[in-house]
Each structure stands twice: as structure tokens, then as C-alpha cells.
Amino acid sequence: MADVKRVYTFGNKEAEGNGKMRELLGGKGANLAEMNLIGIPVPPGFTITTEVCAEYYRHGKQAVIEMLRPEVEKAMHNIERLTGMKFGDAQTPLLVSVRSGARASMPGMMDTILNLGMNDQAVEAVSKRTGNPRFAWDSYRRFVQMYGDVVLGMKPVSKEDHDPFEEIIDALKARRGVKNDTDLTTDDLKELVRSFKEAVKRQTGEDFPACPWEQLWGAVCAVFGSWMNERAILYRKLNNIPAEWGTAVSVQAMVFGNMGENSATGVAFSRDAATGENIFNGEYLINAQGEDVVAGIRTPQQITIEGSKRWAKAQNIPEAERAAKYPSLEEVMPAVYKELDEIQHHLEQYFKDMQDIEFTIQDGKLWMLQCRNGKRTGAAMVKIAMDMLREGLIDEKTAVLRCEPAKLDELLHPVFDKKAIASAQVITKGLPASPGAATGPVVFFAEDAEKELARTGQKAILVRIETSPEDLKGMLDAAGILTARGGMTSHAAVVARGMGKCCVSGAGELEIDYKARTIKVNGFTVKEGDWISLNGSTGEVYLGQVATKAADLSGDFGKLMELAGKYSVLKVRANADTPKDARQAFEFGAEGIGLCRTEHMFFEGDRIKAIREMILADDEAGRRVALGKLLPMQRGDFEGLFKAMNGFPVTVRLLDPPLHEFVPHDEKGQREMAAEMNVPLQKIVAKVESLAEFNPMLGHRGCRLGNTYPEITEMQTRAIIEAAMNVKASGMPVHVEIMVPLVGNHKELRYQKQIIDSTAEQVFSERNDKIEYMVGTMIEVPRAAVTANQIAEVAEFFSFGTNDLTQMTLGFSRDDIGKFLPIYLEKGILKNDPFQILDRNGVGQLIREAVFKGRGTRENLKCGICGEHGGEPSSVEFCHYAGLNYVSCSPFRVPIARLAAAHAALNQK
Numbered sequence: 001m002a003d004v005k006r007v008y009t010f011g012n013k014e015a016e017g018n019g020k021m022r023e024l025l026g027g028k029g030a031n032l033a034e035m036n037l038i039g040i041p042v043p044p045g046f047t048i049t050t051e052v053c054a055e056y057y058r059h060g061k062q063a064v065i066e067m068l069r070p071e072v073e074k075a076m077h078n079i080e081r082l083t084g085m086k087f088g089d090a091q092t093p094l095l096v097s098v099r100s101g102a103r104a105s106m107p108g109m110m111d112t113i114l115n116l117g118m119n120d121q122a123v124e125a126v127s128k129r130t131g132n133p134r135f136a137w138d139s140y141r142r143f144v145q146m147y148g149d150v151v152l153g154m155k156p157v158s159k160e161d162h163d164p165f166e167e168i169i170d171a172l173k174a175r176r177g178v179k180n181d182t183d184l185t186t187d188d189l190k191e192l193v194r195s196f197k198e199a200v201k202r203q204t205g206e207d208f209p210a211c212p213w214e215q216l217w218g219a220v221c222a223v224f225g226s227w228m229n230e231r232a233i234l235y236r237k238l239n240n241i242p243a244e245w246g247t248a249v250s251v252q253a254m255v256f257g258n259m260g261e262n263s264a265t266g267v268a269f270s271r272d273a274a275t276g277e278n279i280f281n282g283e284y285l286i287n288a289q290g291e292d293v294v295a296g297i298r299t300p301q302q303i304t305i306e307g308s309k310r311w312a313k314a315q316n317i318p319e320a321e322r323a324a325k326y327p328s329l330e331e332v333m334p335a336v337y338k339e340l341d342e343i344q345h346h347l348e349q350y351f352k353d354m355q356d357i358e359f360t361i362q363d364g365k366l367w368m369l370q371c372r373n374g375k376r377t378g379a380a381m382v383k384i385a386m387d388m389l390r391e392g393l394i395d396e397k398t399a400v401l402r403c404e405p406a407k408l409d410e411l412l413h414p415v416f417d418k419k420a421i422a423s424a425q426v427i428t429k430g431l432p433a434s435p436g437a438a439t440g441p442v443v444f445f446a447e448d449a450e451k452e453l454a455r456t457g458q459k460a461i462l463v464r465i466e467t468s469p470e471d472l473k474g475m476l477d478a479a480g481i482l483t484a485r486g487g488m489t490s491h492a493a494v495v496a497r498g499m500g501k502c503c504v505s506g507a508g509e510l511e512i513d514y515k516a517r518t519i520k521v522n523g524f525t526v527k528e529g530d531w532i533s534l535n536g537s538t539g540e541v542y543l544g545q546v547a548t549k550a551a552d553l554s555g556d557f558g559k560l561m562e563l564a565g566k567y568s569v570l571k572v573r574a575n576a577d578t579p580k581d582a583r584q585a586f587e588f589g590a591e592g593i594g595l596c597r598t599e600h601m602f603f604e605g606d607r608i609k610a611i612r613e614m615i616l617a618d619d620e621a622g623r624r625v626a627l628g629k630l631l632p633m634q635r636g637d638f639e640g641l642f643k644a645m646n647g648f649p650v651t652v653r654l655l656d657p658p659l660h661e662f663v664p665h666d667e668k669g670q671r672e673m674a675a676e677m678n679v680p681l682q683k684i685v686a687k688v689e690s691l692a693e694f695n696p697m698l699g700h701r702g703c704r705l706g707n708t709y710p711e712i713t714e715m716q717t718r719a720i721i722e723a724a725m726n727v728k729a730s731g732m733p734v735h736v737e738i739m740v741p742l743v744g745n746h747k748e749l750r751y752q753k754q755i756i757d758s759t760a761e762q763v764f765s766e767r768n769d770k771i772e773y774m775v776g777t778m779i780e781v782p783r784a785a786v787t788a789n790q791i792a793e794v795a796e797f798f799s800f801g802t803n804d805l806t807q808m809t810l811g812f813s814r815d816d817i818g819k820f821l822p823i824y825l826e827k828g829i830l831k832n833d834p835f836q837i838l839d840r841n842g843v844g845q846l847i848r849e850a851v852f853k854g855r856g857t858r859e860n861l862k863c864g865i866c867g868e869h870g871g872e873p874s875s876v877e878f879c880h881y882a883g884l885n886y887v888s889c890s891p892f893r894v895p896i897a898r899l900a901a902a903h904a905a906l907n908q909k
């Protein structure tokens with residue numbers, strides 16, 4: 001333990017760490033080190049490792065401070081040496097920031113403290129040294145405010161209230177009759193510091209700490225403490241970040257963007273994070289500090305002239321007014337802008353990915369404070385990857401791996417119908433912060449979005465003056481987010497883009513009244529519960545509900561899918577029961593149907609009557625009459641499916657569910673059945689009762705139906721074979737696979753196969769023609785998996801039905817899991833819902849064994865999966881490793897599965 005290194009310094013183009021050490025230094029700390037190493041101006045500092053975070057939770061606050069003290073004091077001396085200032089000194093006080101940083105970026109999750117080291121003496125010294133008392137006191141009041149919020153836990157009293165410090169500021173502004181923070185005088189700021197400290201004393205009972213070292217240890221420990229706060233835990237859960245990782249803490253010399261008109265602070269992206277367009281863009285504020293830009297308190301200005309003009313156009317601001325009131329950085333500080341532009345380009349070329357950067361200009365000198373690979377929407381993700389591939393910055397494999405399978409989902413979402421938009425009532429316009437189309441009832445508080453969803457299943461539009469990390473859960477449960485303040489880099493915008501959620505930000509015309517729960521805008525009044533629609537691509541806000549339509553898939557999407565196909569080994573099929581679904585799946589690139597559930601065809605129109613007649617019949621003769629009615633309908637459906645798949649394989653599963661699912665349980669339905677079949681009502685009622693089972697999922701279903709009523713298998717086989725022969729006769733190739741469900745014993749399958757083969761032979765002899773077909777089975781009963789060697793003697797293919805297989809392997813009823821699953825997840829007994837993410841150690845082992853034993857009997861046995869898991873990226877990866885030939889999933893997940901299949905193959909080496 002003695003020689004563990006806990007602190008890594010950086011500064012003046014040197015660093016003990018580097019960009020590869022994300023695990024130890026966090027993303028922020030690692031990149032601060034790396035930026036130094038590649039010669040970018042970064043204020044000096046040091047990073048305390050993520051391992052110390054675990055020590056903090058193991059040994060407690062005091063012990064960790066003692067462990068850290070020698071190294072931190074030494075590292076602080078290094079900053080002092082590089083800056084010529086001294087931490088805690090009365091004449092030349094060094095001020096620092098204390099920043100958190102996990103391995104994966106968690107924007108807005110943990111708070112940064114700026115200007116630490118400030119106290120009554122330091123403020124005088126800073127004031128004297130800079131000759132700028134206003135700046136000194138502004139820095140001091142910011143420090144007391146941030147430290148009070150983050151370390152001392154000063155909280156708003158109720159949800160309608162602001163932060164207690166903001167309340168004090170607002171009251172002072174009102175008294176002084178000014179609007180902006182920048183209008184406050186030095187004396188105002190002094191008064192604020194005094195009032196803030198009094199508020200702290202009132203609420204916490206303690207004096208605000210004046211000793212810089214006490215402040216520093218308080219802040220460092222608060223960062224570690226924040227790792228376990230509610231919103232950090234929620235963010236980790238949403239993004240699958242393990243709690244064990246911990247956060248690093250970076251302590252860094254302050255540079256000041258609030259020193260006056262020649263100072264500024266800002267954030268920027270090397271490409272457009274919403275659309276992916278290759279233009280440098282971002283926002284800045286003159287005479288501001290830290291997160292003023294993203295906090296949405298003042299309206300930030302654009303960095304480039306082009307961006308500024310676009311912004312003004314969206315806000316209906318004339319050019320003259322824009323140039324006078326909201327000029328771009330490019331116009332205001334051309335030399336600094338040029339340097340910034342060079343740095344962003346350098347960083348993008350160096351990291352070979354879109355960069356999200358944070359910077360501060362202190363009295364005309366540019367300092368970089370952060371860079372990271374920027375979060376982006378699904379659309380931007382695909383465009384940036386394909387653009388960088390064309391630019392030669394990355395190769396094909398990297399481009400494929402850059403695109404996260406689950407995020408493709410956003411591209412498949414509906415967009416507004418153009419005609420509907422043309423006639424919609426626009427009530428205002430904000431910034432197109434995160435694209436998409438959202439419509440829903442208005443709510444004003446995050447918890448109301450949660451409640452609305454829970455109560456009505458309807459996603460709401462969350463309307464806020466500005467959002468904060470506390471709103472995360474509500475944002476997740478909302479259809480879209482609308483804010484009055486904040487720019488393209490505001491909290492709402494960044495988080496919404498990360499979630500792939502539609503967001504319009506900075507709609508400054510909105511007058512939001514939280515107490516009355518109303519919005520007033522341009523003569524309209526919108527109350528809580530009224531519907532509005534948001535266009536995240538244009539920033540327009542419409543009154544009422546605007547109609548949507550399916551998204552078009554752009555050229556870059558097609559290119560990505562082509563590359564996915566090139567690098568994957570697994571094929572992707574779709575689960576489709578109707579010709580319409582099959583066509584959709586074909587368009588998304590499915591190479592076949594892995595599961596057609598024939599029973600889904602039975603619910604349409606009159607068919608249900610025929611199937612009920614079949615079920616309720618007394619004897620084989622009665623059943624055959626009813627089956628005769630179903631035959632032409634099924635044949636027609638199969639023809640449609642075969643045509644839609646144009647020669648790709650189609651797996652048709654024979655009837656599977658327990659029969660009582662089809663019979664009428666209400667009296668009206670039973671009466672109709674009685675009339676239809678011309679029997680007394682009582683007979684129908686008795687029959688329905690006789691079909692009830694204690695455990696229907698383990699009852700009379702699957703191949704047990706076909707083995708007790710062979711005429712059902714006969715009819716279905718005939719429909720399949722005749723359909724295939726008809727389509728083939730029309731000149732289209734057909735590839736038929738007939739699948740027997742719920743086999744646990746090879747004799748069950750043998751019996752079914754005999755019926756299928758003899759029926760097919762009969763059709764062939766009637767038509768004097770032949771086609772190829774295969775007979776295989778689902779592997780969904782654990783016994784089938786362990787006796788796969790015997791089953792493969794009969795089966796020509798296996799398809800893993802992982803829904804039933806999971807249910808039977810774990811002994812969890814899928815329909816009753818709600819009572820214990822949440823608790824199991826919370827207690828860590830289960831890591832995931834096994835019905836969503838394949839249980840590799842249990843179900844996965846059965847799959848591996850079945851593949852191994854099956855191929856032992858039949859060398860080229862084709863194996864696939866058709867459960868819900870077939871479209872879930874980590875399960876697809878498992879299927880690749882298990883050596884399956886294909887996965888099959890719902891049509892809308894086909895692109896996701898194709899990309900996941902490519903990832904699995906590329907990550908294998």
C-alpha cells in the first residue's frame with residue numbers, strides 16, 4: 001500500500017498521466033494530461049485517482065485525507081511553482097477549481113467548485129493585484145454559492161423555489177432594479193457574500209469555512225460523496241456504468257473568464273452534435289465564468305459568424321441587431337477565435353472523433369479546460385462516422401464500431417408529416433436542440449412527467465424555464481423537452497441528445513408560470529394538460545397534436561448497414577407474421593424470416609370463428625370441417641410471406657399456444673359460437689371450461705397439440721407446401737422451413753415429422769411436382785437442449801426459443817416476474833432482466849451444449865435464435881460467440897441486430 005501513487009500532476013506541457021489512463025484518472029483527468037502532452041494551453045493542476053474514491057467508501061473521510069495529504073501538498077506546490085502563486089497566501093493567493101471525472105463522461109452529474117481558496121483576505125489581495133475589485137468579489141460570491149450548494153448541501157425549500165442563493169440574488173436585483181448579474185456593483189456583490197454566509201449559518205448552523213485547506217478537503221470529499229448521489233446512480237443505471245468504477249478528482253489552477261470585457265468562457269463542438277454536419281459550432285459569454293453558458297441564465301452568443309447568423313435567423317433577430325447585440329466570437333476576438341479553431345481541428349484530428357470542448361479566455365489569452373468525444377444523436381452518430389470514413393480519418397471497421405447499435409433506434413422513429421406541419425399552428429420557436437418529433441400534454445415538473453406516464457401511459461412534454469440534473473428521470477419519461485432558457489449546449493440540450501429525445505431549448509418568448517402552471521406566448525395561453533408538439537429539427541412549437549409518419553432512412557444509414565453486412569458473420573432474420581411485417585423487415589435488410597407465428601394469423605376477421613369451431617368440435621370429423629375453412633386463408637398468408645421474402649428462407653412454426661387462448665370467454669362470444677355451430681349454449685360453456693388449465697404454458701400446447709390432433713399439423717403443412725408450390729410456379733424461388741414447437745423428446749418430433757412428410761408427399765403426388773423443404777424444431781424446453789444429439793437425428797435445423805427456454809430454465813413465469821424482479825435487481829441477485837438480456841451463464845450454457853451436441857450428430861446443422869433476445873445487442877454478441885448462424889428479431893430491430901452482429905465479429909479479434 002505504501003507506494004501506491006494516488007496523485008498525478010499536469011501543467012506546462014508536461015504530465016505524469018496521459019490520455020490512455022481513463023480508468024485511473026477519469027476521462028477529464030486523462031484528457032487534461034493528454035492536452036498538455038500535445039502542447040495545448042491548459043492551466044496546471046493534478047488529478048486524484050478513481051481508486052481513491054473506493055478507498056473513501058472503504059475507509060471514510062478522515063482516513064482518506066490522511067492518505068492523500070503528502071501527495072496533494074506536493075502536487076499543490078507544483079502548481080504554485082508553475083503559476084507563481086501560493087495556495088492560502090494572503091498576498092498572492094492561488095485559487096483552484098475542484099472537478100470530478102469518471103471513466104465515462106457523466107455530464108452535469110457531479111458539480112464543479114470554482115475559485116476555491118477565496119476568503120476575506122484573498123478577496124482583498126485579488127482585488128489589489130488585478131486592480132479589479134468587482135471581479136474579485138464576483139469570484140468570491142460565486143465560490144460561496146457553489147461551495148454552499150455542493151459541499152454544504154444548501155437546498156431549495158420547495159420545488160417551486162429556486163436555489164436559496166438565487167433567491168437572494170433575485171431579491172437584490174429587484175431591489176436594485178437591474179436585470180443581469182453583470183449589472184451588479186462591487187458593493188452589491190459584497191452584500192451577496194455576506195447574505196450567502198448568513199444563509200449558510202442559518203441553514204447549517206455552521207460558519208462558512210475560511211481556511212483554504214479545509215475548503216479543499218471538503219470539496220474533494222464532496223466529489224467522492226457525489227458518486228453515490230441519486231442522480232449519479234440513476235445516470236449510471238441508464239448508461240450501464242458500474243458503481244465500482246468511482247470518480248477521479250481534478251484540482252486545477254483557476255483561469256478567469258469573468259475578468260471583464262476581454263475575458264469569456266464557452267463550450268464548443270467540432271461538428272454539429274444534433275445533425276452531424278461538419279461545422280465547428282458552439283457558444284460563449286463575455287465576462288462570465290464556468291457553467292454560465294450552459295446554465296441558461298444569460299443568452300449565450302455563437303462562436304462562428306455562420307452559426308451566429310443561423311441562430312439569429314431562427315430567433316427572428318435582424319442582422320443589424322445581431323451584429324450589435326449578439327456578435328460571434330469570430331467577430332469580437334478574431335485572433336483568439338483563430339487559435340480556438342486551430343485547436344479544435346488539432347484535437348479532432350488527434351482523437352479522430354468529434355470533440356466537445358470547454359475553454360476560457362482570460363484577458364485575451366485562451367485556455368482549454370476540457371475535451372472529450374462529444375455526445376451526439378443517433379443521426380449525428382451515423383453521419384459523423386460515415387463522413388470521417390470518407391475523409392480518411394478512420395477506417396471502415398472503426399466507422400462501424402463508432403455506431404452504437406441501440407442508438408440506431410432513434411433513426412427509425414417517426415417524424416412529423418409534412419402536410420400536418422404546414423397546417424399546424426406555430427406558437428413560438430426555439431433552438432433545434434435535439435431532433436425528432438414529439439407530441440403530448442404539457443407538464444411543468446419532472447415528477448409530473450413520471451406520474452403522467454405511470455397513470456395514463458402517455459408521455460408528456462416537459463416544459464421548464466431551464467432543466468437541471470434533478471430533472472433527469474422526468475426527462476426520460478417525457479416525449480420531449482421544451483425550455484425557455486439555455487442554448488444548444490444547455491443541460492437540457494446535451495442530456496436530451498444523449499437520450500435521443502426531442503428537445504427545443506431557449507424558446508425565449510415563453511412566459512412560464514410554475515405556480516399557475518401556465519405558459520403565455522404570443523397571445524396563446526397553454527395550461528398544464530393541454531397538448532403541444534415540438535419539432536426538434538426546426539425548433540418550432542405547435543399547438544395541439546401534430547400527426548407523425550415513419551422516418552426515411554438516409555444514404556449514410558444504408559452505407560452503414562452495407563458495412564455491417566460486410567463485417568458480420570451472423571445473419572439477421574425477422575420475426576414476422578404478416579406480409580406487411582415481412583416487407584418492412586425486407587426493407588430493413590432482413591435475410592429471411594426466422595419465426596412466423598401462424599396463430600397470429602388466426603385473429604383477423606372471420607378466421608377466429610373458424611379456429612374456434614375447430615377447437616370446440618367434438619370429434620375429428622368436426623375438426624376437419626373447420627380446418628377446411630382455415631386452409632385457404634393460411635395458404636394465402638403464406639404466399640404473401642414467401643413473395644415478400646423473395647427467395648430468402650421463411651421459417652413457419654406450427655400452432656403453438658394453448659387452445660383456450662382462442663375461445664370466447666364472454667357470454668356474448670359464446671352465444672355467437674353456439675349459433676354458428678348450431679349447438680346449445682350450454683355445450684359451448686362446458687367445452688370452454690374443460691379447456692381451462694392450471695399451468696397453460698406447461699399444458700396442452702406446442703407439438704402436444706399436433707400430436708394429439710394430427711389433422712392440425714396436416715392442414716398447416718398442406719397450406720405451407722401448396723403456398724410454396726404456387727409461388728414457385730409464378731417464377732419466384734422459395735425456401736421453406738417448417739418448425740415444430742416445444743419439443744422436449746425426439747420422439748415427439750419424429751411423430752410430427754412423419755405427418756409433415758406424408759402430407760407433403762400427398763400434395764406432391766396430387767400436383768405431380770415437388771419442392772424442397774426442411775423440418776426443424778424450436779429448442780425451448782431444457783430437455784431438448786441436453787438431448788440435442790438425439791433431436792438432431794430428426795431435426796434439420798434448430799431455432800432457440802429463448803423466451804420459453806429462459807422461463808423454463810430459470811423457473812420464472814414471464815407474466816409474474818413483476819413481483820420480484822425489481823427487488824432482485826435492486827439487491828443485485830440478478831444483474832439484468834433475463835427476458836431482455838440473455839442469461840449467458842444459465843440459458844447460454846444450454847444453448848452452447850445444444851449447438852455442440854446437435855452438430856455432433858448433424859455436422860452442418862443450421863442454428864438460430866428467435867426469442868426476444870435476437871434483437872438485443874449483448875445477446876446478439878453471445879449468439880455470435882456461440883456459433884449460431886442467424887438471429888431473428890422484430891422488424892424494427894433488424895438494423896440494430898445487424899450492427900450488433902458486426903460489432904461482435906469485429907470485437908472478437
Ligand code: ADP
Nearest residue numbers: 097099108112252253254255290291358360369
Ligand atoms: P462538468 O463535468 O460538469 O463539465 P467541469 O469540471 O468541466 O464540469 O467544470 C465546469 C466548468 O467550470 C468548465 O467548463 C469550466 O468552464 C469551469 N472550470 C473548471 N475548472 C476551471 C478552471 N481551472 N478555471 C476556469 N474555469 C474552470
Ligand code: MG
Nearest residue numbers: 108110111112
Ligand atoms: Mg457541470
Ligand code: MG
Nearest residue numbers: 028358369370
Ligand atoms: Mg466540463
